[in-house]
Amino acid sequence: MPRVKRGTNHVKKRKALLKKTKGFSNRRKNVLRLAKEAATKSGAYAYRDRRTKKRVMRRLWQTQLNNAARLHGMKYSELINAMKKKKIELDRKVLSEIAKKYPAVFKKFIESIK
Secondary structure, rough: OOOOOOOHHHHHHHHHHHHOOOOOHHHOOOHHHHHHHHHHHHHHHHHHHHHHHHHHHHHHHHHHHHHHHOEEEEEEEEHHHHHOOOOOOHHHHHHHHHHHHHHHHHHHHHHOOO
């Protein structure tokens, strides 16, 4: 059976891996064994943090809403409760955007649900 060297495949695979780890510190960017581990871990962290980001953003919107609502004499929990009673289904992202960009509109919204 003839010998197969796999030169091009090996080089292509190694180049792709080192391209993934470009910009990493120390030997993690150019030593194959360390780069392989770094790429695997970075992928795992990226996957995990795409989910964490959603949690963090929701907490940020809640904080922003609480601050905006308190300016008009209402707490965040009271705001959400009043919205549920009036059957208004606006999500926190939209509400926080309104509170930031259009404070006058948000003030009217607060007055309408009080």
